[in-house]
Amino acid sequence: MSATTYSAFRIHKDDQGHHAGIEQLPKPEPASGEVLVRVAHSAVNYKDALAGTGKGKILRTFPLVGGIDGAGEVEASDHPDYKPGDAVIATGWGLSFDHDGAYAQYLCVPGDWLVPMPARLDARSAMIFGTAGFTAALAVHRMLTNGQRPDMGPILVTGASGGVGSMAVAIFAKLGYEVVAVSGKPALHDWLTSLGASRIVGRDALAEAKRPLEKAEWGGAVDNVGGEMLAQITRTVVPNGNIAAIGLAGGHELNTTVMPFILRGASLLGCNSVDVPPPLRKDLWGHLADDWRPQALEDMLTETVKLEGLPDVFERMLAGQTHGRVLVEVD
Template sequence: MFNAILLNKNEDGTTDARLTQLDDAQLPVDGDVTVRIDYSTINYKDGLAITGKSPVVRKWPMVPGIDGAGEVIASSHPEWKVGDAFVLNGWGVGEVHMGCLAQRARLKGEWLIPRPAGMSAKTAMAIGTAGYTAMLSAMALQEQGVSKDSGEILVTGASGGVGSVAIAILSGWGYRVVASTGKLAEADYLKSLGAADVIDRAELSAAGKPLQKERWAGVVDAVGSHTLVNALAQTRYGGVVTACGLAQGMDLPGSVAPFILRGIRLLGIDSVMAPKARRIAAWQRLATDLDAAKLDAITHEITLAEALSKARDIIEGKVRGRLVVNVNS
């Protein structure tokens, strides 16, 4: 038997989330690697799943947890053997396939990547999908020619997981980063991560003009809706905006003006189905380029039981940085 968070759908459509015990017979049969989970994490999507605030889960019952790190304990997959250290992000785990907010999981070997040498399971989950997505966004800016000399980089949703790690990565690369947040009391925290300036999210979150004063050479946006539209309207000629989140909304109530008059580029960043080679490249750069002290500063460890209440907190915007779940405590 092992501990796990289990989600069930009630007759009235609400979600029941509880800490319980499962056995191996309840693990999915469509997996060829059984793993011991040492650490998981709570992402925004996990918060939606546990609270039932959005129809993230499409198969019931479900163990949530889109991220996991630990070791292989059984495998029929040719690339994985007992004792191998792994990292998992995405692939519908925690949505259509039982996830990693548990002490054990059965997964497909093709979804796993080797944990970078010297990186602990806890560190991997302090990074998690949020940090991995931040790295994918930062890499995209670099690959599109946005250099540290191009101008300021805006990071929205800055006190969240993606935003916090994006600030740490980009400032570490020498970029001048401006953080947008609804929590101005967190300004000192954001500056400690490397933000050169902090602005109120209210400057971006309401409807604005299709074209505004040019400021940003690049943007990492985890918010969507009006915030993304205003960021586009303020991006300098030829600039690049990466979009990876929807904390404000899925809508894009904007104009084609920034694209056809300023030649800016909007890049979608998908972490769930990203190719394996792309994942490995991102994780290798996280292992070498992310300041360990800054990562520690944004990380808070919780127990598996605490994940239930923290899921609501993350949806309500009450969480700063990253929540790491020690599934064995």
């Protein structure tokens, strides 16, 4: 990085096909309402891996700097709420979609996209949470707001070894819920137990159901898989239980009936963490920093990489060879 340029992991799609790597870009100046952030840390999320490899249609325009989340310090500001030296978090909105993301030494964004760093968090810990932790917090918020209680029964978390899943396990355990983690990776069972899972079951525990309603077993669920697994959960959740739907790695179709929703009063709650309104966004980060903060936050960090290491991490993540949270050291 010089006085006029900075390093960024930039993604292209052009006559050469899809390609990405580190480039030197001109240092931006914030326009009206914008803030220039010197990024200290980012993270690797499944969406980042899809965007960085071109294996998912994530980016709306090219070329674009990757990275859907970042945290650092304000260097320059043309927004009334922020001044140089303020610690901030950026997740969602247009990052690595139609706006340059945070896999870069500098991030220039509308100030309304930022959240002031809560007390008890710094850039590193904020990005151990990252978009995965924020999305898990949104799921918890939606379920609690809709009446989820510990006495309704265990919370089932699918895709539990991933970023959102492991965060959901840890947060619900912190809040006193019994958590049952679904994982097809036996080597990670002890790790999931250390995060707060009271029981780990294989994917075959949700055997194919033949009837619209099966035995009510789960008080609620956080589903990171979608497809047939989500359909099975709708048939087995208890009356008035909540299902937070987050992922679709198992498919985007949902083949179920209306009976769980009519006869058992189950609720299917969609969780889109991209454009959460600023007041709720700030509240959720406050919870993550305080009463929802897992005791095992550091244990959820399983790998740290530099910008140069992103392509390798992307490939391993899409191949199911990573778990927990991967932190990116930018500055």
